Amino acid sequence: MRIPRSRSRSRSRSRSKSTLRASTLTAAALLVGTALTGCGSGGPGGSDDGSLDVWVYQDASTKVQREVVKRFNKTSDIKVKLTQVPGEGYSDKMRTSMGTPNAPDVFFNWGGGSISDFVKKDMLLDLDPSMAKDPELKKAFIPTILDAGAIDGKHYGIPMRGMQPVILFYNKDVFEKAGAQPPKSWDDLLTLIDTFKDKGVTPFALAGTDAWTELMWVEYLVDRYGGAGVFQKIQSQGMAAWDDPAVLKAAQTVRDLVGRGAFGKNYKSVNYTADGASTLFAKGKAAMHLMGSWEYANQKANQPAFAKSGLGWTTFPAVPGGSGDPKSVVGNPTNYWSVNAKVKGDKQKTAIEFVKFAAKQDYSKDLIANGDVPTTSDATSLLAEHENPDYARFQYDLVKQAPDFTLSWDQALPAKYTPPLHTAVQKLFNGQLSPTGFIDALKGM
């Protein structure tokens, strides 16, 4: 017996089916819609609300920038919107956003190679006209620091953080036990290597898994053998200029130091990022450590007692037969604010006003309160406020008296040279490359 199909049921079923299909389609459309717009408006930047987009690298020092933004917004009609990008991803994010509508108006950078590609494509505002209009601005900073951020003699950056020269740190207790003095000359340094080796102490802590720590040695040696001009020539003339005799001498010296046991036997496995080298140094198992000025803050965080009383600092000695000025410094002069070239009109005026705030005294005071040493030329009187005035003064004078401040090579050269440079330096230290092989590797980059 056939049961007559109930119309209502069939209708309701077909309706439910069609509504189902419709809702699925809607859901799919919504999903796709969000997926598509997600790429467009997800990130920061591209603000159409007329505010000024400022990007900064987020770390322990970011609070100084947060303060200055607060102060600035009290005085300005166009407000600054600060975007803090967590450290690791900063350079990728900066790079991928430039040239898109989401690019920041003003952004933090490392000068040199970190912005040279933008400059080549005319994406950054040349700040020289503003400096010409406002001579105070140019005079506000230590000249070598300002110039280290310049590209082809034009300034695209205003210094906005503390200075970070590379310093030869030493462990006072270890030196006292050995009856030794910090090295004043290269001979002193070589004698100290033997002294400490006899005592069973590693002469220099070196984080060999992080090639940039080894690069600091090469940078200083090249600077002492041939002066800052050697690297300037490489920057301006290209990779062929690596065959300068100073580079070869520096490479031979590195091999000599390794052969003498200056870095101990297992430096190749020591790291900086997980605090291996710094702990070795603080615990007195290593006597000296060549490192950027942030080593002080690092030790203060991890070995506060040592940072307070056991940490000594001195300059990198001259080398025999070297023509470089032993007062010169290498390292990261500071970080800079750069202004995006697409910022025009009132917004541009506001952007320039904003970066000028980094030259003001209260900004320097904030930096000092944060443990940094400002790069302004009139900061001498403020240094007494630093938690360790001796260290701050040493750093400040070191940089202020330096005829040249060479930006770390891996920051100064365009990004594409960084990996091969690091590889070559590490291979030189490990003995996988001879000094001449090292030169060939650099020339072939």
Next chain:
Amino acid sequence: MADAATSGRRPAREARQSVGRAGVGRPGVVWALPGALFFVFFAVAPMVLVGALAFTDWDGIGTPSWTGMSNWSRLWDDPETHQAIWLSLILTVLTWVFQTPLALLLGVWAAGRQRNRAVLSAIFFLPLLGSSVALALVWKSLLDPNFGLIADIGPALGFADGDLLGSSKGAFGAILFVTAWQFIPLHTLIYQGGARAIPRSLYDAAAIDGAGTVRQFFSITLPQLRNTIVTSSVIMVVGALTFFDTVLILTKGGPGTDTTIVPYLMYKNGFQAFDLGYASAVATILVVVATTVSLLLVRLTGFAAMRSTREGM
């Protein structure tokens, strides 16, 4: 009894009944739309774009410029790339050889219902919970030659002074070991599931025939786990070809370039050198190799045919 494999010999009547509520037939293609669209946008499209980028020169800003085959000829001539491909293949083979037997034995052992096994398994699965980066950092500290564990056990392993990460073989071994420690639990879990699905009756029958534990393992457990082994191997091989975070944190591809495997080479060219065209070419190679290997695995093992392991049961 679990009847996992659809043997296709069910009476048609059953098949009709197995369709859900009356009237709702097989779901239409619309149901697959959200997933398919996501897959197209977030997997297929990027892959196609990377394939296109491999023929350009692009530094990440502005527009890519077409360079034809220049990235590929550079790839062909670059000893670092050859080394990276070679290292990746060795790492993949060693990973499989090292992890599969261990994971299989542990998985079969953990499949037992005893209480102590459950507790031990739970402890053993802990590495699965940590993030790769955090775990790699912990291992980095353990491998510090002056303060880490390696300072004490290094000499026994033949690395005086704990200089493990500073030697090519030692650094490679460290990556092999850390990734194994991290991923064996995952594969153990897969094998545990597979082993638990094997019907008891098979073992009972074998026991009656006088088979001991070892014989049961080789004659029942292993053959029954065939598909599980293939699944786990595909995951393992593709995983080994794409190891990245462990290498980045433990060795940075060093000493020199001796642990620079393909994914790390890609990162170096892409996100340190911003040579995105070249990095895309490296990435394309990786996609092709990984796809080929997993297809081969599936093909050669007859896994695709989904042949039931329970014929006649």
